[in-house]
Amino acid sequence: EQTGKNAAQLSGGSISAEKVQDKYRQYWSFFHSPKQIETIDKVPAFVDTFYNLVTDIYEWGWGQSFHFSPSIPGKSHRDATRLHEEFAVDLLKVKPGDRVLDAGCGVGGPMRSIASHSGANVVGITINEYQVNRARSHNKKAGLDKLCEVVCGNFLQMPFDDNSFDGAYSIEATCHAPRLEDVYAEIYRVLKPGSLYVSYEWVTTDLYKSEDPTHVEIIQGIERGDALPGLRSYYDIAKIAKKVGFQVLREKDLAKPPSRPWWSRLKMGRIAYWRNHILVTVLAWLGIAPKGVVDVHEMLYHTANYLTKGGETGIFTPMHMILCKKPESTTGHES
Numbered sequence: 001e002q003t004g005k006n007a008a009q010l011s012g013g014s015i016s017a018e019k020v021q022d023k024y025r026q027y028w029s030f031f032h033s034p035k036q037i038e039t040i041d042k043v044p045a046f047v048d049t050f051y052n053l054v055t056d057i058y059e060w061g062w063g064q065s066f067h068f069s070p071s072i073p074g075k076s077h078r079d080a081t082r083l084h085e086e087f088a089v090d091l092l093k094v095k096p097g098d099r100v101l102d103a104g105c106g107v108g109g110p111m112r113s114i115a116s117h118s119g120a121n122v123v124g125i126t127i128n129e130y131q132v133n134r135a136r137s138h139n140k141k142a143g144l145d146k147l148c149e150v151v152c153g154n155f156l157q158m159p160f161d162d163n164s165f166d167g168a169y170s171i172e173a174t175c176h177a178p179r180l181e182d183v184y185a186e187i188y189r190v191l192k193p194g195s196l197y198v199s200y201e202w203v204t205t206d207l208y209k210s211e212d213p214t215h216v217e218i219i220q221g222i223e224r225g226d227a228l229p230g231l232r233s234y235y236d237i238a239k240i241a242k243k244v245g246f247q248v249l250r251e252k253d254l255a256k257p258p259s260r261p262w263w264s265r266l267k268m269g270r271i272a273y274w275r276n277h278i279l280v281t282v283l284a285w286l287g288i289a290p291k292g293v294v295d296v297h298e299m300l301y302h303t304a305n306y307l308t309k310g311g312e313t314g315i316f317t318p319m320h321m322i323l324c325k326k327p328e329s330t331t332g333h334e335s
Ligand SMILES: C=C(CC[C@@H](C)[C@H]1CC[C@H]2C3=CC[C@H]4[C@H](C)[C@@H](O)CC[C@]4(C)[C@H]3CC[C@]12C)C(C)C
Pocket: 057, 058, 060, 061, 062, 065, 066, 067, 068, 172, 173, 175, 202, 226, 227, 269, 272, 273, 276, 277, 297, 300, 301, 303, 304
């Protein structure tokens, strides 16, 4: 992580440099014609395009774990991130040698902490091929390629056998699914009976009021800057988990006090964003970084502001935790 991306290596993921700007326009066209985003089967391709555009900037400006965590006084962001990841796998009660699924693994930051902490074998899946290559290379560098495997695929139709995992987790990833029941049903299918699944969900909280235009603007800003087909309410998560057959063991918004704000890291970065903006603009002007990178960086800057407002107003959380169990006997679903 310390020797990660530098600005001169910014790219458009698997998109060739000259097409980055077009792909950025295509990304926005999803929001300009809402019908497209409602066409559920187009969402994975739209999410893939998004991650081609942002993966390098995320790694460069945030690190290898593409998620938030509550800040912890006296601890670095890196340690706070790792503890948030270890908390997830501790809930799963897996042992060394068990096989654990990471649904939506990014470039594998969480996978590596979780494998080292638990000794379990982690299999990650991501829709984005560029992330697969980055994750594999990081796993190798970290000496964790024996414990960590990465597969390119869609978590709505996973290339894994039924009942083949001893545990599963998803960190800030299932928010990209147009219908949460589809990804939860897939995770349910691949888990062995009696195994646990934990997810950190992006949701609107009970403070969100759909009749308040400021609230609507913040939530739309988050959706547009983060490739989300539509944020769900916290209220729907457990209902959907039960619908696909899970027993819900625990549910908690990990952002609520006494947790410290997850958005303070975003707020503190204001000066860094300006420095980054200048750097990206100069690199694009010199022809070193692809042209569209400047637009993508600007979009992320605005997204950071919407996310901060979502955190400050309390109408949004990126860490609504749900812990589920696939029953030992799977005949008949709970209502
Ligand atoms: C879970 C998801 C991603 C969450 C976060 C990892 C990212 C959300 C917004 C991102 C960022 C915003 C501002 C960028 C800044 C302008 C740039 O200079 C450096 C990178 C940023 C800080 C960037 C880093 C990652 C985020 C915090 C979603 C997609 C479901």
